[in-house]
Amino acid sequence: MCGIVGYIGPQQAAPIILEGLARLEYRGYDSAGLAVLGSELRTAKQAGRVRDLAQAVPKRFPGKVGIGHTRWATHGPATDINAHPHVDATNTIAVVHNGIIDNSAALRAELTGAGIELTSDTDTEVIAHLVSRSEADTLEGKVLDALSRVHGTYGLAVMHAEFPDRIVVARNGSPLIIGVGNKEMFLASDLAALVRYTRTVVHLDDGDLATITANDYRTFTRTEPVTARTASVVDLNVEDYEQGDHAHFMVKEIQEQPDAVERVLRGRLDERFATARLGGLNLEPHELRAIRRVKILGCGSAYYVGQMGATMIEELARIPADAEAASEFRYRDPVIEHDTLYVAVSQSGETIDTLLAVQEIQRKGGRCIGVINVVGSTIARECMGGMYLHAGPEVAVASTKALTNMGVGFALLALTLARVRDLSFTNGQRILDGLQKLPDQIRRVLDQEQDIAIVAKELAEANSL
Template sequence: MCGIVGYIGTQQAAPLLLEGLTRLEHRGYDSAGVAVLGSGLRVAKKAGRVRDLSAELPKRFSGKVGIGHTRWATHGPANDVNAHPHVDATGDVAVVHNGIIDNAAALRERLTDEGVELASDTDTEVLAHLIARSTADTLEERVAEALAAIEGTYGVAVLHADFPDRIVVARNGSPLIIGVGEKEMHVASDLGALVRYTTTVAHLDDGEMATVTATGFTTYRQDLTQVQRAATEVDVDPASYDAGEHESFMRKEMLEQPAAAERVLRGRLDERFGTAHLGGLNMDARETREIRRVKILGCGSAYYVGQMGASLIEELARIPADAEAASEFRYRNPIIEHDTLYVAVSQSGETIDTLLAVQEIRRKGGRVVGLVNVVGSAIARECDGGIYLHAGPEVAVASTKALTNMFLGFALLALQLGRVRDLSISEGKRLIEALIALPAQLQEVLDGEDRLAEIATGLAQAESLFFVGRVRGFPVAREGAQKFKEISYRHAEAYQTSELKHGPLALISPEVPTVAIVPEDELTDRNVGALHEIAARRGPLVVVTHPDVDLRGLDVQRIDVPRSARELDPILLTIPLQLLAFHAAQVLGHDIDKPRNLAKSVTVE
């Protein structure tokens, strides 16, 4: 949510800021703005898209130092005044801010009592005034003094007309990255805004600040004691952040799933011993055997794939495992057990709810590992170890290839946990054989896109849908409903198939389709029986199933996916649901990559 960019160097800042903001549009926003330092400080901001801001930017908007922002409204509506950057009363200080200032109301009241006229409804504006009212000698001291007065989360970048040779940035709970160029420096909240210019970056940790000049950067704590923060090279192809020939990032990323699956498995499968090698967990076999429980934490799709992962771990390793919404975890004062392995799941590695849960676990002495897609992200740095997903950059808000690689990450974890316990070598080899075959099976499902597009056209006309499944199929149904609602804006609700007769069956009608997950397993007959109950009430049925499942006597739209090992079936059953959601949204004419009210990286609670 929200995005920050900054530039200082030898080029005109405004075009680079606008380009960077465009590359952050996937994070979700409702207004945009830039500030540049040239002959004084100048600010331009606008509700709407970056292109709207660009169209209204004055022709003479010169300056070689600047900051920019895309805002996702929290305090106050989306309008020109509430857009960032925010300035002080004299127009000498400009601030952009991601996060939420919890004590903003008290600070606004204090500033008003002191005679300050606040122009906006936002929490961020108080920062600009606090910095401007400081009498400290340096900009760094003024920013540190202002930050000491606030409570909450922030990633901030600050310009001051009296200090035109620098940008001061700070982080606490919201990501900030410094990009190192040749006689120029960049600042961003997301790597995607930087990769066209540099792949040499430094990540700030929580509680850190930095001074960025055209020739380098200096990092320090909020008490202004210096800390060493070296820049490193990130292995990323800038072309990965372009949709290329595809009409949307989501379609591009769906089609990349077979290749992404191969990457996450590469070098991690030991066919000789029927196990997985996950050196990044930083646990030896003895430590692994001491684990008695696994708790998985994630939000949204990461939570649902965590439920799939919990099932994998219980089946293969025979360890109690469950998944929980990370956003709720720390608020119930959880009991942290020394023999429990906690697993934090996040595509971006910056999801604030999940990051706070990780910090709560570590404060209480628990062991936590991460399943993340972004090297150097906050969650990756906070965890004791982890599994990088190697999905490549994922830009669309709706997660597809990262979700698939999360599932495969859990499969690898479950295999390694199982093999140090009671999972036999023959069972391990069976799983490995199925994992090796999986990328080709993913491609087989994607090749059926035309048929799925036809079915989606019909589903798009419904105002409300059910997604149902049992045991392994229920998290699949939850993820399917999530995808459908977030990009098609149709109401979609997931239930256990067994729960239909305990309430939801009352809503079944010809106007309410049901998408049912019916794998060939020990519950096939019961699942098919539930389909007959829906059909008896004239509910339209779309069934995602396996080729050998007998659906005779039922009027359904059938979607067959190839069989894998029973433990791996959920991910193959999930892929058609991605395509159904995508094509339904396309039929309805929605902006698929930027669904309303949502953001790619959720960095505020």
């Protein structure tokens, strides 16, 4: 996945952007680049790693406004030229972009016919030229004009040499977050790039645009000149994204599972009534009892855990339950039932297919809750209620602690649904006891890591099991 970082304020932008891009490396990429605005607009782009880009950036690369990007190629190969940012023909506008412009071929043909020489194979470059061709008086107006011609998904940031005091950003299907600092502002597609500098963030919704200056931000849409996107404080620290003494992030996150499970259980076990406290569902007991079916939606690991969750719900609550890949659900024009509880599962809370499935359910009047790890994420905000997993940031590609907490979260949901039906107090208490023991049981397994590694090596070299 691509990554975006931006900065505007009193400091030199390039070191901050390079550090932010390095923190987004875990998302996968094939090239990287940045642009800074000082006395002129300057860009540096490089196929390869962020460290290659850092070595290619001149020692003097002044500018207190900047944007950067890590690219995962979709249009054109991984080359220096195709790396972001992309600029217009006059080298006054720079654009970074996550997503895919569906009508880029038609726009490229139109621009070429108008005598504009396109230098890259990307869909993103057309945005820079469309912004340049706009006759609007403001950068905001120029970006709106350009986006009116674009069809597709985007999280993008635009700088313009004639408007050196601002960055204009827009979101449609690809996450963007504004970081609020002390007389400085940050921009990123992922919290990992922000936590070293600020924990105060503004999440943008699809259709939002924002103007970012060193002292303030303003959010708006194509039809509303001002929208109320307020800042919130995220409960994260820079150490959460550090590898520490571990060999790699995956082993770190495996070792963090006991603590993660303790966090998802904390305050949610009701021993008096042998049930779970899930007030965030925003469903009263009579509403829970009225549910006749549960449909779980997720992608990848979240879908597989959803299958486990469906089994637990059926077994404990005796309600028909199943899991479906969100990527398939939204394409089949599903029938939405008023007595079905839909559950969207996502680690990031930004999984686009799951988000679109949630929006389809909402559009048809269904009830959808979220089982989400990232607080304040788009899916969490779209759902009527839900449960945060509190697993902490997951940097490794393979899901570990978030997957485990999803499973525990579904156990809590299954117990809640079961106890408003026919599950006895005794059986409810038995499940509570099992959940309370789970963190220490995981610790005992992890303490046997060396013995398990020996067995794993033997199995890995076996011809069959």
